[in-house]
Amino acid sequence: MAEELLKGGNAVICEDEKGRGWKRIDSPSEVRINHNEVPSNISYKEFVFSKTEPIFYFKNRKENYELAEAADGNGKIVFLGAKPCDARSVEIMSKVFNWDYKDKFFNEKAERTIVIGVACSYKDEFCFCTSVNINPASPEGSDIFLVPLDEKEYAVRIITEKGKEFISPYLKYLTEGNAARSEEALGKIKWPGKKFEPGKVREWIGNNFEHKLFDEIGSTCLGCGQCAFACPVCHCFDIVDEECSYECGRRMKNWDACQFGLFTLHSSGHNPRDNQNKRYRQRIAHKFKYYADKFGEILCTGCGRCSRGCPVQIDIAQVAAEINSTANRV
Ligand code: SF4
Ligand code: SF4
Known part of the structure; x- marks a missing residue:
């Protein structure tokens, strides 16, 4: 299925192998879903909110300035393996980028985003998602949500209409699941304690x-x-x-x-x-x-x-x- 996902102009973004950040992958061997490892040093926001990007180019043609729009891609941007603390990021930032001014650079990428989240079984002394109304088993912010059942097997939950539409060509790769098994796996996740109100x-x-x-x-x-x-x-x-x-x-x-x-x-x-x-x-x-x-x-x-x-x-x-x-x- 990963091979199919990589076709058709999708940019599939996973955490990199060193845990520094996220990168666009080119082959199924690069897929990494780190549900039980520390979050990467930096998040994936740069794929919707670029570190640096041209707004336009200009040329002086003596009488008038000529402006050229900056070009952008048009395939889906698929975040694969987003922990719940990453999965909500685009949604949260959308508020400010659509308040008094609609930021077309952010929105154009955000609309193309598909978030494939994963239930998280990592926690350390720095994690505190439960203090900010998120939890490690929450599908909020994900279009599709993976629940790890064992080392290689995931339950796949379709959360949004966008997720349903996206996954429909790939349904043939999935097998009928047992909802009780994924509920049991979610129930075993240990949440970080609440640190503040x-x-x-x-x-x-x-x-x-x-x-x-x-x-x-x-x-x-x-x-x-x-x-x-x-x-x-x-x-x-x-x-x-x-x-x-x-x-x-x-x-x-x-x-x-x-x-x-x-x-x-x-x-x-x-x-x-x-x-x-x-x-x-x-x-x-x-x-x-x-x-x-x-x-x-x-x-x-x-x-x-x-x-x-x-x-x-x-x-x-x-x-x-x-x-x-x-x-x-x-
Ligand atoms: S809080 Fe820490 S990471 Fe942030 S600017 Fe200050 S020194 Fe740097
Ligand atoms: S803990 Fe909160 S403020 Fe710090 S990097 Fe994560 S989301 Fe940002």
Whole structure:
């Protein structure tokens, strides 16, 4: 079936063999479904929200500027083996990319996406999906959901109409299953414990914008941006004109991060977030308050990537738990 999936212009994306990120595969031997291994260092968001992409090219034709649209592909983008903490990412980011302005670059790719999720049996001290209303057995965000039954066998559940349509040519490769067996497998999954209450974090941030807790944590943050780039739902970007001359150039959309000092620097020289304390506060407030206030979604899936990779061991779940205990003391 993997061979068939790779035909017909589909881009099949799996975690890479080193666990660094996700890559487009060319052969069935590269299929990896890591339901019981640590999530890759970075998520697959780059396949719907490109690290860098041209918006348009321009040429000066003396009287008028000539604009050329950037080209893109048109096959399906199939994420194969998305744990529940990855499977929800496109859905969560869609809220901001369709709010006041509809981002055609994101939407065009998101529409072509098929998420084949997998129930997750991995957990470590950094996982906290259950604290942000996700769980390792949840098919939410998946179009098709795999439940591992043993080393080689998966139960396949069709979750959405999009998933049903996508899988219909491949049904001949599947055999009739036993629903009780997949329920039993799901029931055996051990969930990570809940570390904090997101609603209390949200409420506390709203009332404690100037709290010293942000100074304590922000003073250790290096502003490297690893947390934002690894995250499945961080979505800041910048727009710049590159390779410019009077004659021609291109306008690019590039990943950016609120942890960078230049992110909010105005052309006047004023910077409203002029230290790392303010920038780290923005990270926490955006994830647990602003996004939740505006879109009813927490901007975090509890994958733990930002904490695993942070060079100074800032653990976002611990920060949220500390906010909860500070709130309880007041
Ligand atoms: S990875 Fe850690 S040090 Fe780097 S910006 Fe994020 S919180 Fe700060
Ligand atoms: S904030 Fe951290 S734990 Fe939450 S989704 Fe992003 S990388 Fe994962």
